[in-house]
Amino acid sequence: MYSEKVMDHFRNPRNVGELEDANGIGEVGNPQCGDIMKxxxxxxxxxxxxxxxxxxxCGSAIASSSMATELVKGKTVEEAWNLTNKAVAEALEGLPPVKMHCSVLAEEAIHKAINDYRINQGLEPWEMKTHSDHVHEHVHGH
Incomplete structure (x- = not known):
């Protein structure tokens, strides 16, 4: 059901924790289904x-977070913004369809963190893309 990459990033997640000197923070999630990502x-x-x-x-949410951080570390802000949930899922060698929302959470959390940074710098936030109603409802609970 889960690829080796998903299991690896679940068992040994990269970049876990808080950054004391972070200049951009993004939090997303749906408390009803339990997945919250910061x-x-x-x-x-x-x-x-x-x-x-x-x-x-869940494990897919942790693996998606871990992989997303690996994919944007060292990139420009614009490159990080262009990260898609599809790219996260592909880098994990696939996620089960019922877990694709976890990769959407990772994309949205990075977008929110970048916009937080932009606002802190006195810049306009970038427009976040919207996902299908089904995915949106699963991610946000409404």
Whole structure:
């Protein structure tokens, strides 16, 4: 059911914890289904210098958080913004359809953290993309 990559990132998640000097923080989740994801970014000179996460949820949510942090670390803010849930799922060598919302949470948490950074810098937040009603309802509970 789960790929080796999912199991690896679940058992040995990368970049876990908080960043004391984060300059962008994004939190998303649906308390009803239990998945809550918080991303901490440290951006310097338009580069994601460091990234951490705290996720409360299933193994797929933890693996998605871990992989997403690996995919954007060292990237420009624009490259990090372009991360998609599909790219997270592909990097994990697939997620079961009922767990795809976990990769959406990772994408949205990174977007919220980047917009938090942009607002802190006096910049306009970027427009977040919307997902299908089914995915939105699963992620946000409404």
């Amino acid at each position: 991303i901490y970014l440290k951006i310097e000179d338009n580069i994601v210098k460091d990234i951490r996460f705290k996720t409360f949820g």
